[in-house]
Amino acid sequence: MDFVLALFLNVVLFMFSARSTTAGAPNQSAIYIQLQRDGNFDNKISNAVPLKSLKPVNLIKCARHCLQTENCESVFFHKDGKVCIMYSSRMAAVYSVSSENGWRFYHKGQNLCSLTDGYRYDANLDRCIKAYDTAKSHFESSTACQADNAALVRIDSNAMWTFVKNELAAKNIVDTYVQGSKDGQGVWRYDDGSKITFIQWGTSQPGNGASDIRLNLWKSHGYRFHDVTGNSQYCFVCEINMK
Template sequence: MMAFILLLFAVTSLLPSISAGCCQNGWIPYDGHCYYIGYESLLTFSEALFYCISRDAYLTRLDTYSEYSFLRNFLKKTKASHGAWIGLTDRTKEGSYRWYGTYTSPTFSDWGPGQPDNLGNEDCVGIWESIDYRWNDFKCDSYKLKPLCEKKST
């Protein structure tokens, strides 16, 4: 009986650490974060912001090239999205791209050829299939992409 109690105690004390770092069903885990691609929705940048917020998340902020590479490869493999919004914009100051919500500058970039081109006042950034899932600037309020949401794992 004592062995059973010790085993039960050991298992229950491990449960919080086993579940730590988990993502909800449908979310993709990577390096302590969870990502969700809104495959069911084509949204403007502003709509994508609210879409992510409604899921207690934010539009993805690509902090490292390895994070970006992981997500880029995931989008390529699934081929379920022609493009996805990330939380990068130069709405505040043309040519000065910042992550929405933190207003920090990106630590790297992977613009597609000739991008960003600000064609017709394009201020929001997405990962775009036609340029091998590299960065492209788009019109925030008229172009529609899938939202790519991020949050810390729980």
């Protein structure tokens, strides 16, 4: 085996299920796309002639385009510039490289879908989630998501709320943790500190208890939002960061 191949890290960056379409209608079969990151080529860019370049795109769209492009085997992706450069060969892409900050190299990996079994992708939202039916505290739920290279789901629009509700209903999951914490000034915020502007409160909510600083969806209230302490054990929804 060529020594460069031996350097490839056995680290899965992400996995998602994208539904194929026929005349605009979703097909029930799922296409699994996987890219494996090779950290040996962080902050480097290929000098080879690419198959194709795209911008602006995020990483998941870059992966999808590679799968749909004949002969695409690997990509260099720049997260900040949102640039995707595709190559016909892993080896050709890294044979000659130059240093340039921000680039990451990915190649098609083996079938590693089982590592993220259960995640669902919405092409319109470009979001990927998994609803867990295991009850945990808020802290334990967040930790479990991190183990998937994910975080508790961020519900920031009616469309995203609907996506989450449908997944919960499909699995008959009841009360569920989602992303959101109340700060000392009573403002609800996402994990990155930005203010939450989309909340569909349930009946008589928020309760505004002194310790009610986490967000939860209640099935009996149509999966509307409730404020809770975070100590009780509920199910949870994770979201893989595709940006």
